[in-house]
Amino acid sequence: MDRDASSKPSSLFTEALHVWRRRAEEKDWDVVESIAAFAQPAGMTVQTVWEELRDMVVDDLKAAGPIDVVLIQCHGAMVSQACLDCEGELMSMLRDIAQQAVIGLELDPHNHLTARMLKACALIVSFKEYSHIDATPRA
Numbered sequence: 001m002d003r004d005a006s007s008k009p010s011s012l013f014t015e016a017l018h019v020w021r022r023r024a025e026e027k028d029w030d031v032v033e034s035i036a037a038f039a040q041p042a043g044m045t046v047q048t049v050w051e052e053l054r055d056m057v058v059d060d061l062k063a064a065g066p067i068d069v070v071l072i073q074c075h076g077a078m079v080s081q082a083c084l085d086c087e088g089e090l091m092s093m094l095r096d097i098a099q100q101a102v103i104g105l106e107l108d109p110h111n112h113l114t115a116r117m118l119k120a121c122a123l124i125v126s127f128k129e130y131s132h133i134d135a136t137p138r139a
């Protein structure tokens with residue numbers, strides 16, 4: 001798990017972070033990065049693990065201070081033992097913190113787009129190609 005994934009070689013799960021950092025730095029915007037993590041799909045996420053990951057992102061946003069833009073790359077179909085919409089829960093919590101920010105979400109094409117995600121985000125973009133070859137252009 002990294003908080004500087006965009007400064008390391010790109011992978012499917014960090015491609016968008018690289019694009020967003022490069023574009024922000026071209027504009028001399030400050031970038032604050034939170035965690036990047038990946039696990040192979042294997043059933044429901046253990047609730048305490050989900051809550052720890054979620055709270056890391058939430059705490060990083062709180063620590064960042066006033067924010068204009070929040071961009072998140074997630075799979076979009078994560079389920080934990082007590083939450084059927086982990087990404088929607090995360091985006092809703094981020095919206096509560098950064099009420100005036102533009103919040104964007106990039107999702108895997110196998111996401112479960114939910115009303116909660118739609119309510120929290122200003123924009124949501126999904127990869128369109130299988131096998132996940134367009135994360136960078138979609139970012």
Ligand SMILES: [Zn+2]
Pocket residue numbers: 108109110132
């Ligand atoms: Zn997928």
